[in-house]
Amino acid sequence: xxxxxxxxxxxxxxxxxxxxxxxxxxxxxxxxxxxxxxxxxxxxxxxxxxxxxxxxxxxxxxxxxxxxxxxxxxxxxxxxxxxxxxxxxxxxxxxxxxxxxxxxxxxxxxxxxxxxxxxxxxxxxxxxxxxxxxxxxxxxxxxxxxxxxxxxxxxxxxxxxxxxxxxxxxxxxxxxxxxxxxxxxxxxxxxxxxxxxxxxxxxxxxxxxxxxxxxxxxxxxxxxxxxxxxxxxxxxxxxxxxxx
Amino acid sequence: xxxxxxxxxxxxxxxxxxxxxxxxxxxxxxxxxxxxxxxxxxxxxxxxxxxxxxxxxxxxxxxxxxxxxxxxxxxxxxxxxxxxxxxxxxxxxxxxxxxxxxxxxxxxxxxxxxxxxxxxxxxxxxxxxxxxxxxxxxxxxxxxxxxxxxxxxxxxxxxxxxxxxxxxxxxxxxxxxxxxxxxxxxxxxxxxxxxxxxxxxx
Numbered sequence: 400x401x402x403x404x405x406x407x408x409x410x411x412x413x414x415x416x417x418x419x420x421x422x423x424x425x426x427x428x429x430x431x432x433x434x435x436x437x438x439x440x441x442x443x444x445x446x447x448x449x450x451x452x453x454x455x456x457x458x459x460x461x462x463x464x465x466x467x468x469x470x471x472x473x474x475x476x477x478x479x480x481x482x483x484x485x486x487x488x489x490x491x492x493x494x495x496x497x498x499x500x501x502x503x504x505x506x507x508x509x510x511x512x513x514x515x516x517x518x519x520x521x522x523x524x525x526x527x528x529x530x531x532x533x534x535x536x537x538x539x540x541x542x543x544x545x546x547x548x549x550x551x552x553x554x555x556x557x558x559x560x561x562x563x564x565x566x567x568x569x570x571x572x573x574x575x576x577x578x579x580x581x582x583x584x585x586x587x588x589x590x591x592x593x594x595x596x597x598x599x600x601x602x603x604x605x606x607x608x609x610x611x612x613x614x615x616x617x618x619x620x621x622x623x624x625x626x627x628x629x630x631x632x633x634x635x636x637x638x639x640x641x642x643x
Numbered sequence: 644x645x646x647x648x649x650x651x652x653x654x655x656x657x658x659x660x661x662x663x664x665x666x667x668x669x670x671x672x673x674x675x676x677x678x679x680x681x682x683x684x685x686x687x688x689x690x691x692x693x694x695x696x697x698x699x700x701x702x703x704x705x706x707x708x709x710x711x712x713x714x715x716x717x718x719x720x721x722x723x724x725x726x727x728x729x730x731x732x733x734x735x736x737x738x739x740x741x742x743x744x745x746x747x748x749x750x751x752x753x754x755x756x757x758x759x760x761x762x763x764x765x766x767x768x769x770x771x772x773x774x775x776x777x778x779x780x781x782x783x784x785x786x787x788x789x790x791x792x793x794x795x796x797x798x799x800x801x802x803x804x805x806x807x808x809x810x811x812x813x814x815x816x817x818x819x820x821x822x823x824x825x826x827x828x829x830x831x832x833x834x835x836x837x838x839x840x841x842x843x844x845x
Contacts, residue, residue, distance in 0.1 A: 454719050454720065455719075457715065457719075458712060458715070465703070465707070465708055465711060466698060466702075466703055467698075469701065469703040469707060470700060470701035470703075473701045474701065479704055483703070483704060483707060483710070486703075486707075486711070487710070487711050487714050490711060490715065491714065491715060491718055494715065494718075494719070495718075542649065542652070542653060543652070544649075544652065545652060545684045549683060550679075550683050553686065553690050554690055554694060556693060556694060556697050559694065559697055559699050559700065560699075565699075565700060565701075565702075568694060568695065568700065569700075569701065572695070583695070587692050587695050587696055588695050588696060588700065590696065593660070593662075608656065608657060608662070611656050612653070612655065612656035612657075615655075615656055615659075615688050615691060615692065616652070616655070616656075616684070616688065618691045618695070619684065619687040619688045619690075619691050622687075622691060623687055
């Protein structure tokens with residue numbers, strides 16, 4: 400009960416800060432962190448109630464993360480059916496082990512960690528790599544040299560509405576070696592910190608940084624207008640044209 | 644501090660993550676201002692991070708959420724109520740049982756006593772057979788009690804039944820009976836302990 404009172408008090412305090420933000424105006428970063436804090440406290444409360452037997456609240460807890468869990472599984476497994484199955488398994492596992500969740504971590508990070516483990520287990524189980532990665536032979540230590548230096552014509556995020564753009568990005572990501580893909584997915588798609596990414600994958604933060612650099616540069620090369628990125632001119636948003 | 648293109652590429656990722664020292668950042672900024680190649684790589688990398696960081700990159704297939712919820716539902720233990728719910732249920736059960744117990748006890752809200760001066764006696768066995776007169780107010784240990792007047796309309800019943808009908812113990816015969824049962828000496832004094840808790844109506 401004391402714990403519940405503490406959480407309620409913190410929620411009330413966060414609420415007060417939000418009110419003061421509305422009344423007096425605060426830097427947007429502060430407002431965002433206050434919002435995050437309130438969300439996190441709400442999550443803590445939900446988790447406590449689920450642990451106490453209100454199981455149906457689990458749907459509410461995972462709703463904001465369903466898509467993220469699926470996309471993590473898909474990015475690692477590169478197969479829709481497997482990704483859905485693994486996403487379900489991961490969420491079910493999170494429900495069954497909700498008592499093991501430690502409040503010092505973010506629930507979303509914990510959920511993503513479970514998803515990565517499930518996806519890795521699935522891959523080991525099937526031990527079939529349908530698509531051969533093009534760059535797995537490169538180790539972390541060698542310097543990666545960009546291959547394309549053409550002026551980058553920015554691909555606006557609005558174009559993600561077009562399935563062919565998403566398809567091209569997915570293909571580029573799928574062509575990366577597993578260790579680069581995993582780091583990129585956790586860091587740049589799921590927005591985990593470098594430390595969280597390292598912990599999830601069981602590697603050092605230095606390895607995360609090196610792999611991340613390679614993954615980012617390789618993807619840029621694959622999508623650049625002069626090389627693999629020639630696809631972009633077919634989509635008619637190469638230089639000089641503005642289809643969006 | 645001056646940096647080469649190779650050094651810029653090597654630190655590009657850390658630069659975007661804000662993980663380089665202020666000196667390196669200044670040197671890289673300087674280099675990027677004058678190097679078209681490196682700024683093209685930087686712009687492209689930044690764009691890549693922005694695109695993949697969008698939530699809608701990988702859309703779950705149609706019906707994903709419904710299938711997920713169905714699977715969760717199948718695997719959730721049957722709803723057995725919350726701790727609070729259990730507490731409410733137990734409290735309600737205790738109240739019901741308690742109310743029966745209280746209702747059974749004539750010491751609480753018993754039937755209307757036939758004499759407004761009478762008090763229900765204590766120590767009378769509930770299953771003891773006693774005698775009452777239809778128009779009387781007391782129940783007696785036997786029909787021979789001198790305080791039992793209307794001998795033509797007698798009924799026998801247990802003390803608990805007599806209490807339910809509003810009869811109170813006779814201060815003479817019931818007191819005598821109880822004293823004998825307790826092995827005490829016969830005492831005709833009406834001002835004893837029993838008498839103080841049950842007064843005669845008439």
